[in-house]
Amino acid sequence: MAVTLTPPVLGAVVQPRPAPDVVRPRPAPDVVQPRPAPGAAGRRDRFVDGVRALATLGIVAVHWLMPEATWDGQTLGIGNALGHGSAWTITWVLQVLPLLFFAAGASAAYQHTRLPGIGWGRVLGARLRCVARPVGAFAVAWAAAVGALLVSGVPDGAVWRLATMAPQLLWFLGVWVVLVALTPALLRAWRRWRWGALGVAVAAPLLVDLLRFGAGIDALGWANVILVWAVPFLAGAAYADAGTGRARRTAPAPARRLALGATAVLAFxxxxxxxxxxxYPPSLIGMPGDAISNLAPPTAPVVAQSVMQVAVVLLAREAITRWATGRGRRVVDTLARRAMTVYLWHLTAMFAVVAGVMLGLHERLPEPWSTDWWSTRPVWFGAFALALWGLVRVFGRFESRRGRSLRA
Incomplete structure (x- = not known):
């Protein structure tokens, strides 16, 4: 009988076996399979997930701090609690739209790299279909709510005031669609010019502001709706492209940390x-009475804030990744599945609670920044969160499951 000996595996005993026609080699026991890079097929980048979750929570928090309203039975007066005193400083911390665009840019770049053989138009179409369902459900529900409020006798002015405020969040989706469509071009620019591409991205909205305020071309300012948000979006795409397909360092080099820290300080x-x-006004969101809004359209201070926030989260990448895979895992995973629903409905949850207190209980809202205002924040936030939880339970089903595989 012929005997073939296969290479032994550590700890195994070689036994004689009938010779096959072909000797099948086994992989050497000391070969270490390469670990897939974050964002590779089947592997999520938990840092990007964590940034997206933190940005979503920050946006919800800053909006839930805003309610200032009066009701005399006929007229609804709406202000902004963050427009009092030094409350504008909160917007420098919790106005985290740049981080949402950073995460969106990273997600789009990862997808572009994973699906090289698929036309980007098909990918964009799939993404649009994924957001169409939750947005459509939101629009239909609000149309029905407006009709019900008008029939129930709520004054027209109050109803239409709320009906025009709720859809304002949809502007983000319009900008997102444009930037996702531009992802291949942005990646080509990054791969060709590297930091030069980011430099041009930062300079472009600054030039627009110079012409807007220096030459009095006000209409030109609306170009910054795309140009300003392209800065963090391109930064996210560059982050993803730099690490796709190869292992990342476990920690940035000291020189890289120093560069990121210096960038954050200079941007601040x-x-x-x-x-x-x-x-520019000090608040990074629009406030009643301000001659200029730093968000409509976005301005040079938002560019500086974007650079600062991106540098800070990159410095904190390890900490954010640990949080996203550890204590914050449940929050991050939930928001990865329901971020669109939370984003669309968090203002509606706030409106419902405030209306219930003012119209149902006939109570006034606390004076902003008073002792009562501060002491009741946990109660108000708890009520808002409970209302949002109910809305997510009802409308979360419209957030397409197919869309999850498209994210980083």
Whole structure:
């Protein structure tokens, strides 16, 4: 009988076996299979998931701090609690739209790299179909709510005031669609010019502001609706492209940490200088009475804030990744599945609670920044969260499951 000996595996005993026609080699026991890079097929980038979750929570929090309303039975008066005193400082921390665009850019870049053989138009179409269902459900529900409120006798002015506020969040989706469509071009620019591409992205909205305020071309400012948000979006795409297909370092090199820290400090200094020396208000969101809004359209201070926030989260990448895979895993996973629903409905949840207190219980809202206001924040936030939980339970089913595989 012929005997073939196969290479032994550590700890195994070689036994004689009938010779096959072909000797099948076994992989050497000491070969280490390469670990897939974050964002590779079948592997999510938990840092990007964590940034997306933190950004979503920050946006919800800053909006839930805003309610300031009065009701005399006929007229609904709406202000903004963040427009009092030094409350604008909160917007420098919780206005985290740049991080949402950073995560969106990273997600789009990962998908572009994973699906090289599929036309980007097909990918964009699939993404649009994924968001169409939750947005459609939101629109239909609000149309029905407006009709019900009008029939029930709520004054027309109050109903239409709310009906025009709720859809304002949809602007984000319009900008997102444009930037996702531009992802292949943005990646080509990054791969060809690297930091030069990011430099041009930062300079473009600054030039627009210079022409807007220096030459008085106000209409040109609306170009910044795309140009400003392209800055964090491109930064996210560059982050994803730099690590796709190869292992990342476990920690940034000291020089890289120093560069990120210096970038954050310089961007913060630029933000302060723009607010102090320029025509810009200190709040990074629009406030009643301000001659200029830093968000409609976005301005140079938002560019500086975007650079600062991106540098900070990249410095904190390890900590964010640990949180997203550890204590924050449940929150991150939930928001990965329901971020669109939470984003669409968190203002509606707030409106429902405030209306219930003012119209149902005939209670006034606490004076912003008073002792009562601060002491009741946990109660109000709890009520908002409970209402949002109910809305997510009802409308979360419209957030397409197919869309999950398209994210980073």
């Amino acid at each position: 200094a630029a933000l302060c200088a723009l607010v102090v020396l320029g025509p």
